[in-house]
Amino acid sequence: MSRLIVLSCLSLLACGGTERTRTTFPVQVSARSSGLVTDSGWSVTLTKATAHLASVRFFSGKAQLARATPWWHRALISNAYAHPGHYAAGEALGEVLATLDADLLAGPTEWGVADGVTGAYGSLQLGFAEGGLEVEGTATKGADTVAFSTRFTPPAPLEGAAFSHEMTTSPGRVDVQFDLSVVFSRIDFALVGSGAKPLDTMSPAFNGYARGIEDVSAYVTTWSAQ
Amino acid sequence: MSRSLSLLTVVCALAAFAHEGEEDIIDAGAPMSRETQVRARRPAHSATEVVVDREVLDATPRAGATDLLRAVPGLVATQHSGEGKAQQLFLRGFDAVHGQDVELNVAGLPVNQVSHIHALGYADLNWLIPEAVREVRVTEGSARAWQGDFAVAGTVRYELGLEEPGVQLSAGIGSFNRMRLFAGYRPEGLGETFAAVEYVQGDGFGPSRAFGRVSALGQFVHKLGPVTFRAVGGSYGARFDSPGVVRESQVTSGALDFYGANGRGHGGSVSRHQLLLSAEVPGETGRTTFELYGVFNEGRLRNNFTGALQHPTGDGLEQFQSSMTFGGRALHQRHLHVGTQTLTLDLGISGRGDGIRQTQRGYVDADGSPRETSIDVGITQTLGSAWTELAWAPHGWRFMLGGRLDVLHVELRDARAFNGQGATRSSLGPHFGLKAGVERALGEHFRAFASYGDGFRTPQARQLSDGERAPFVDVRGAELGLRFDSRLVSASAAAFGSFVANDFFFDHTAGTTSFVGETLRGGGQAMVTARPVEGFVVSANVTVATARLTQRDALLPYFAPVVGRLDSGWSRRFETPWFAVTPRLGIGATVIGPRPLPFNEFSREVFLVDARAGVRLGAVELTFDLQNALGAQWRDGEYVFASSWGTQSQLPSRHFTAGPPRTFFLNLEIHL
Numbered sequence: 003m004s005r006l007i008v009l010s011c012l013s014l015l016a017c018g019g020t021e022r023t024r025t026t027f028p029v030q031v032s033a034r035s036s037g038l039v040t041d042s043g044w045s046v047t048l049t050k051a052t053a054h055l056a057s058v059r060f061f062s063g064k065a066q067l068a069r070a071t072p073w074w075h076r077a078l079i080s081n082a083y084a085h086p087g088h089y090a091a092g093e094a095l096g097e098v099l100a101t102l103d104a105d106l107l108a109g110p111t112e113w114g115v116a117d118g119v120t121g122a123y124g125s126l127q128l129g130f131a132e133g134g135l136e137v138e139g140t141a142t143k144g145a146d147t148v149a150f151s152t153r154f155t156p157p158a159p160l161e162g163a164a165f166s167h168e169m170t171t172s173p174g175r176v177d178v179q180f181d182l183s184v185v186f187s188r189i190d191f192a193l194v195g196s197g198a199k200p201l202d203t204m205s206p207a208f209n210g211y212a213r214g215i216e217d218v219s220a221y222v223t224t225w226s227a228q
Numbered sequence: 229m230s231r232s233l234s235l236l237t238v239v240c241a242l243a244a245f246a247h248e249g250e251e252d253i254i255d256a257g258a259p260m261s262r263e264t265q266v267r268a269r270r271p272a273h274s275a276t277e278v279v280v281d282r283e284v285l286d287a288t289p290r291a292g293a294t295d296l297l298r299a300v301p302g303l304v305a306t307q308h309s310g311e312g313k314a315q316q317l318f319l320r321g322f323d324a325v326h327g328q329d330v331e332l333n334v335a336g337l338p339v340n341q342v343s344h345i346h347a348l349g350y351a352d353l354n355w356l357i358p359e360a361v362r363e364v365r366v367t368e369g370s371a372r373a374w375q376g377d378f379a380v381a382g383t384v385r386y387e388l389g390l391e392e393p394g395v396q397l398s399a400g401i402g403s404f405n406r407m408r409l410f411a412g413y414r415p416e417g418l419g420e421t422f423a424a425v426e427y428v429q430g431d432g433f434g435p436s437r438a439f440g441r442v443s444a445l446g447q448f449v450h451k452l453g454p455v456t457f458r459a460v461g462g463s464y465g466a467r468f469d470s471p472g473v474v475r476e477s478q479v480t481s482g483a484l485d486f487y488g489a490n491g492r493g494h495g496g497s498v499s500r501h502q503l504l505l506s507a508e509v510p511g512e513t514g515r516t517t518f519e520l521y522g523v524f525n526e527g528r529l530r531n532n533f534t535g536a537l538q539h540p541t542g543d544g545l546e547q548f549q550s551s552m553t554f555g556g557r558a559l560h561q562r563h564l565h566v567g568t569q570t571l572t573l574d575l576g577i578s579g580r581g582d583g584i585r586q587t588q589r590g591y592v593d594a595d596g597s598p599r600e601t602s603i604d605v606g607i608t609q610t611l612g613s614a615w616t617e618l619a620w621a622p623h624g625w626r627f628m629l630g631g632r633l634d635v636l637h638v639e640l641r642d643a644r645a646f647n648g649q650g651a652t653r654s655s656l657g658p659h660f661g662l663k664a665g666v667e668r669a670l671g672e673h674f675r676a677f678a679s680y681g682d683g684f685r686t687p688q689a690r691q692l693s694d695g696e697r698a699p700f701v702d703v704r705g706a707e708l709g710l711r712f713d714s715r716l717v718s719a720s721a722a723a724f725g726s727f728v729a730n731d732f733f734f735d736h737t738a739g740t741t742s743f744v745g746e747t748l749r750g751g752g753q754a755m756v757t758a759r760p761v762e763g764f765v766v767s768a769n770v771t772v773a774t775a776r777l778t779q780r781d782a783l784l785p786y787f788a789p790v791v792g793r794l795d796s797g798w799s800r801r802f803e804t805p806w807f808a809v810t811p812r813l814g815i816g817a818t819v820i821g822p823r824p825l826p827f828n829e830f831s832r833e834v835f836l837v838d839a840r841a842g843v844r845l846g847a848v849e850l851t852f853d854l855q856n857a858l859g860a861q862w863r864d865g866e867y868v869f870a871s872s873w874g875t876q877s878q879l880p881s882r883h884f885t886a887g888p889p890r891t892f893f894l895n896l897e898i899h900l
Contacts, residue, residue, distance in 0.1 A: 118825055
């Protein structure tokens with residue numbers, strides 16, 4: 003009875019709620035893997051691309067590089083990539099804490115349903131499991147062909163990838179797309195050190211691969227309303 | 229407009245201060261005999277001005293400051309960090325945190341600490357000895373001109389005095405090894421003069437809840453000719469552990485007990501020493517009271533509410549503050565005759581200075597070793613105030629117009645500014661407040677009220693920039709009420725509303741303040757106190773409130789929408805051939821409705837029952853107190869924020885502090 007009285011009073015007094023609310027939304031992983039050409043002119047064909055993922059978290063803080071600038075702008079003024087420390091993650095707004103082995107060549111893979119809260123999302127943090135990003139394939143430049151395989155696991159979750167979205171309770175889906183052209187852009191397959199399969203981890207080519215994975219502009223995250 | 233009016237009122241009143249007046253000290257429109265002017269209860273000028281007397285206070289168990297605060301109608305007091313830290317207060321739709329919206333005063337000694345390192349207006353009442361509280365005077369809202377800093381939701385003043393003359397000794401034991409010793413003495417024929425001391429210790433109802441405190445408090449009242457002198461002094465020291473907060477998921481998964489604790493080494497240590505001297509001088513033209521006081525407060529708090537969310541070694545914060553407060557107050561009341569009409573004039577002038585030293589630094593959870601210092605400042609904060617109320621009471625009406633001027637000056641020395649080179653900044657700013665009220669007597673027993681008042685709270689000094697006009701938080705409050713007073717029954721009902729132009733929200737977990745813009749609070753309150761038969765008293769009140777962010781049409785989190793309290797007690801003296809027998813029975817109940825939390829969630833409702841039974845045989849009294857008699861497993865505080873306690877998730881999540889389970893306390897008291 004007392005509960006009934008209290009709840010009746012509340013229904014009159016507390017209508018409207020406290021502004022924000024909890025929400026859930028599905029997250030999938032996909033990749034752009036065709037037409038890969040590195041900055042040094044190698045055309046890459048992948049036979050395997052598996053992302054071993056541990057977590058994705060969405061934050062309120064704006065990304066290190068929030069949006070791509072038009073080509074003519076880049077021609078005049080170079081992009082300034084902020085070094086760590088300029089990015090402030092802010093409040094955690096959503097997350098999927100589940101491991102996933104995503105075959106990036108097989109099309110979009112469901113990661114899971116994120117628990118989250120409504121609000122202005124600004125960035126995401128991507129956590130890799132052991133194995134990181136594992137790739138295999140060939141790189142061709144003129145008459146030279148290099149068969150390669152490698153994997154790299156970032157030592158810490160990658161912070162500050164862009165995802166600007168005003169999250170509400172409207173249904174939709176988040177797609178985290180691996181732009182493999184960015185991942186491979188820094189690799190020169192002429193500089194593979196002692197070997198390409200597996201890639202010499204001390205070689206400049208491996209260094210380019212690792213830097214490509216750690217480049218957060220390689221992860222293009224979009225919201226699709228349903 | 230309100231500033232101009234209030235300034236005009238202050239100026240007119242100050243001019244009238246020099247005018248010849250009459251000798252009688254009677255509040256206009258209200259009966260008050262000359263014989264009772266020292267201790268007579270001032271008539272209420274709103275439906276929510278109430279006095280909770282000792283009969284009501286003694287009806288149910290009052291183990292300490294939290295229970296004394298719950299005597300205030302509509303007030304919710306939670307103790308989220310151990311028996312020694314200031315309670316978190318909720319009143320009239322305000323989450324007053326540790327005191328920022330409720331002005332607390334004990335016999336003239338201010339309790340709220342300005343610009344406190346832990347929370348604005350930090351009001352620690354744990355030094356107050358329950359037996360030494362004669363009555364609690366509650367003035368809800370901000371409609372009276374004498375209400376000062378932090379009187380946003382209301383003012384609570386505790387008056388001191390022991391109940392009966394002679395020596396009073398008591399010893400008690402209770403659940404969880406709680407032990408209490410008390411000694412008090414009230415001499416015959418010296419009014420409210422007394423001295424009292426208490427020592428309390430206990431293990432607490434779960435891990436990390438041990439505490440101990442000692443408090444000495446005394447009051448000396450002496451009449452020398454027409455002048456009544458009063459001195460109040462006290463010393464207090466406490467040390468306490470704190471269980472911090474528990475994440476709800478830790479309990480549901482079985483990882484932690486409901487009464488468990490997270491982290492270690494949380495808690496604190498506080499001390500307070502105080503002295504007030506006052507003289508009440510009846511003059512030819514009026515009555516004047518002078519007060520001087522000094523309060524020394526020191527405290528160290530260690531909290532970690534978030535685990536290791538920000539720092540891998542733990543997010544613990546150690547806060548230290550030491551402050552010295554000096555102040556003085558002059559109050560003058562007189563009658564003025566204008567033609568055939570009599571007006572009552574109240575004037576007040578006060579000054580308060582606070583010298584504060586405060587630091588905050590992180591510490592490593594594992595061993596308590598310090599991390600970086602984030603705050604290291606010295607503050608000198610000065611507040612000068614003048615106020616007046618002018619009342620006219622013709623033919624069953626009473627009209628009051630008042631105003632208040634407060635000027636704040638802050639000087640701050642920040643040792644960490646400019647990479648540790650240090651910097652000073654200062655700020656000054658005034659606040660004008662208008663006060664107005666209309667009363668109408670409706671027959672013999674009823675009175676109707678309408679009132680308006682601008683309340684304020686001073687800002688946190690650390691947030692001021694150099695040369696800034698000190699920004700007070702200004703609240704505009706209004707109230708409509710109806711009151712019934714008879715010999716056996718007092719009852720009242722009121723509707724209230726408060727508007728704050730630039731409100732802010734305090735984040736406990738990070739110790740930061742977020743400005744949220746315009747807020748509007750409103751609600752209603754009903755109270756009744758009845759003494760239907762000899763020795764029996766029942767006092768009940770219920771308050772409903774809402775609090776909204778007006779620009780975003782959303783509820784503010786954490787306020788208490790529904791609060792109810794019942795205190796009922798029976799005690800009667802029977803004479804036998806050998807000695808007098810006085811049995812005592814009492815029962816109390818508290819209801820707190822679900823409070824809105826962030827993300828459209830609500831806390832659980834609270835329903836608590838307390839009971840008291842006792843008997844006095846001659847000079848010996850035995851009392852058995854049972855608190856939370858129904859054994860409810862209840863959450864004293866519920867909060868939503870991110871932590872790493874037992875989880876990898878960084879999302880905001882429900883946390884709580886457990887309320888005490890069923891506890892008993894057996895007390896033996898001897899009167900000599």
